[in-house]
Amino acid sequence: MPAGTSAPARRRALRLALLPVALALAGCMANPKPEIATPTPELPAAFFHAPAGETAASLAALMPEGDPAYRALSAAALAEAPSLAEAAARIEAARAGARRAGAERLPNISADASIRQNRINPAQFGPAGQQGFIPAEQTFYGANITASWDPDIFGQLKARERAAIARIDAASAEAQGVRLALLAEIAASVTDWRVIEARAAAISADAEAAQGLARLALVREQAGIAPGFDRVRAEANASASATRLAALESERARLIGRLVTLTGKDAATVRAALANPAPLAAPALPPAALPSDLLANRPDVAAAAANLAARDADLAAAARARFPRITLSAVIGLLAFDPEDFFDSDSIIGTLTGAIAGPLLDFGRVGAGIDAAAADKRAAFAAYRAAVFRALGDAEAGYGVVSAADAEARTALAERDQLERAAALAETRYRAGLASFLEVLEARRAADASGERAAAALGRAARARIVLWQALGGTPAVPGA
Numbered sequence: 001m002p003a004g005t006s007a008p009a010r011r012r013a014l015r016l017a018l019l020p021v022a023l024a025l026a027g028c029m030a031n032p033k034p035e036i037a038t039p040t041p042e043l044p045a046a047f048f049h050a051p052a053g054e055t056a057a058s059l060a061a062l063m064p065e066g067d068p069a070y071r072a073l074s075a076a077a078l079a080e081a082p083s084l085a086e087a088a089a090r091i092e093a094a095r096a097g098a099r100r101a102g103a104e105r106l107p108n109i110s111a112d113a114s115i116r117q118n119r120i121n122p123a124q125f126g127p128a129g130q131q132g133f134i135p136a137e138q139t140f141y142g143a144n145i146t147a148s149w150d151p152d153i154f155g156q157l158k159a160r161e162r163a164a165i166a167r168i169d170a171a172s173a174e175a176q177g178v179r180l181a182l183l184a185e186i187a188a189s190v191t192d193w194r195v196i197e198a199r200a201a202a203i204s205a206d207a208e209a210a211q212g213l214a215r216l217a218l219v220r221e222q223a224g225i226a227p228g229f230d231r232v233r234a235e236a237n238a239s240a241s242a243t244r245l246a247a248l249e250s251e252r253a254r255l256i257g258r259l260v261t262l263t264g265k266d267a268a269t270v271r272a273a274l275a276n277p278a279p280l281a282a283p284a285l286p287p288a289a290l291p292s293d294l295l296a297n298r299p300d301v302a303a304a305a306a307n308l309a310a311r312d313a314d315l316a317a318a319a320r321a322r323f324p325r326i327t328l329s330a331v332i333g334l335l336a337f338d339p340e341d342f343f344d345s346d347s348i349i350g351t352l353t354g355a356i357a358g359p360l361l362d363f364g365r366v367g368a369g370i371d372a373a374a375a376d377k378r379a380a381f382a383a384y385r386a387a388v389f390r391a392l393g394d395a396e397a398g399y400g401v402v403s404a405a406d407a408e409a410r411t412a413l414a415e416r417d418q419l420e421r422a423a424a425l426a427e428t429r430y431r432a433g434l435a436s437f438l439e440v441l442e443a444r445r446a447a448d449a450s451g452e453r454a455a456a457a458l459g460r461a462a463r464a465r466i467v468l469w470q471a472l473g474g475t476p477a478v479p480g481a
Contacts, residue, residue, distance in 0.1 A: 034315075034374045038308060038381045041388045043291040049399035051286055060475045061284040062465040063187050068276040070190045074183055076273075077263040081182055087175035094171040098164035105157045107149040116140045141342055144333030154323035155316070163313035170306035177299035180474035182262060187466045189259050194280045195459030196248050196255075202451030203248075207241035209423070209444060214238055216431075233441055241448065283409070283461045286402050289472050294391040297473025304380070304387035311373070311380040318373035321366045324358030391471070398468035405461040412450075412457035419447040 064070045078084065117139045125134050152158055214235045259270045295301055332350040336342045359366050426443035429435035469475070 034319075034370070036315075036374060036377050036381070038312075038377075038384075040295075041385050043294075043388070043392060045291070047289070047291060047396055047399050049396060049403055051288055051399075059287050059289075059469060059472060062286070062469040063183070063475070064190055064194075064278075064281060064462070066281060067190055067194070067278045069193070069273045069278065070187055072273040072276075073190065073259060073263050073265075073270065074186050076265050076269070077182055077186055078179070080264045081262065082264055083178050083182060084175070087171075087178040091168065091171045091175055094164070094168040098161065098168055101157070101161040101164040105150075105152055105161065107147055109145065109147045111143075111145050113143040114140075116142070138337060140335065140337060141339055142333060142335045143342075144331055146329070146331045148327060148329040150325060150327050153326060154320050156320035156323070156325075157317075159313045159317035159320060163310040163317065166306050166310035166313060170303045170310065173299045173303035173306060176476075177303065180299060180470055183474070184466050184470040185262050186259065187469075188463055189255050189262070190274070191280075191459060191462045191466065193252070193255050193274050194278065195455055195462075196251055198280050198455035198458070199452045200245060200248055202455050203241050203245045205451060206448040207238050207245065210235075210238035210241055210448070213427070213440065213444060233437075237441065237445060237448070244452070280455070280458055280462065283406065283458070283465060286399060286465065286468060287472075289395070291392055291395070294395060294473065295388065297476075298387070298391040299473065301384075301387045301391050304384040308377070308380040308384045311377040315370070315373040315377050318366075318370045321369060322359060324356050327353075327355045327357070329353045329355070391473075394471035395468070398464070398471035401464040402461070402468050405457070405464040409454075409457040409461045412454040416447075416450040416454040419443075419450040423447040 117137065119137050120134075122134045122136050150157065214237075256267050256270055256274075259265075259274075260267055263270065295305075330350070330352045332348070334342055334347045335349050336344070336347040341347055423440075423443040423446070426435055426440045430437060430440045
């Protein structure tokens with residue numbers, strides 16, 4: 001303000017300068033940030049199909065940890081799987097966004113240097129230019145250091161930083177979900193491979209039994225005490241078992257292709273890992289868990305909660321856009337017309353500025369941004385509730401499927417044992433002349449598929465446990481592993 005200005009004039013100028021700030025603050029207080037309720041969803045006290053009481057089995061015991069193929073392939077996938085690399089890249093992108101948001105709250109300092117040459121027409125300055133007092137060409141040599149800073153008094157930049165940090169949590173949780181899905185897929189594929197091996201062993205046993213009956217029928221045919229038709233029917237049974245055995249190769253090929261996709265390894269490496277023998281493990285008891293545990297253990301629920309926190313911070317940042325923004329800036333530099341004078345004290349120049357700006361009449365732009373952020377928060381809360389109840393449904397289904405699969409496996413094993421005893425008894429009676437070959441053949445045919453059905457039922461029980469493992473949130477990753 002010019003020297004000699006009276007005190008009343010200075011006070012009037014100050015009031016005029018503060019008037020936009022007062023109007024902006026009044027507008028903000030008159031239109032506060034909308035409050036959007038985000039209550040925690042109510043969950044039942046227990047799972048309907050959960051096992052009664054405490055069980056000794058841990059969550060990790062639901063996975064085929066003792067299978068060497070699973071250990072090798074899962075380790076390879078965690079090291080090189082493309083899906084995990086993509087998820088890790090998303091985490092790095094979120095971290096970069098958080099670093100950028102944090103840096104926005106700090107001063108910004110830049111430097112520049114320039115050489116500028118101007119050419120003018122001295123005649124435009126009248127006699128002084130015509131007499132050579134004003135040069136036709138001028139060269140400017142300059143260098144500046146510029147600093148600017150938004151003190152973020154009203155917290156808009158801080159809210160943006162909170163949103164960026166929450167998105168790191170969301171990306172990390174999503175990466176954990178990708179990891180669990182990858183491990184579950186590998187475990188399911190390895191389990192299916194072991195089921196195929198168990199089915200192949202059962203079919204081979206069926207074929208060997210059918211071939212034994214064909215040899216017995218041939219001996220009786222050659223002795224003239226049985227028709228040749230008995231031998232033909234027994235050989236047909238053996239051929240049917242061989243056909244079932246050959247059909248398993250297409251299932252093996254599909255599993256190999258699936259594991260190549262999951263692990264990022266070639267087929268030879270996958271086959272070498274699967275070649276390590278391992279029996280189909282006996283199903284472990286499912287662990288007891290509470291529905292409330294899903295809020296902390298499920299990666300998709302954690303990701304949805306982090307996204308909701310990010311949207312809440314976005315809404316806060318949008319609401320703070322109604323407040324004025326204060327910017328402090330300073331420039332210090334050197335300006336000379338001759339390189340020799342560049343570092344003289346007379347060449348030093350500088351500027352110090354304080355500015356304030358805010359919306360006064362924006363025709364609803366800021367309000368529309370707030371409404372959009374509020375709608376995004378409502379959508380994020382709906383997505384969070386959906387994730388919670390999806391997790392609850394997955395866990396309820398997982399416990400129910402495990403219970404049903406266990407009952408099926410017990411029935412299938414009992415059926416197999418009973419039919420095998422019936423087939424053995426029929427063959428003994430046939431050798432003693434107390435039963436016809438048709439009775440032996442029917443008993444053998446009934447027993448033939450029972451072993452394969454039992455192996456498949458045990459496989460479904462093991463697979464149900466893998467689904468339950470994933471539904472309950474899986475085994476957390478060990479830091480540094």
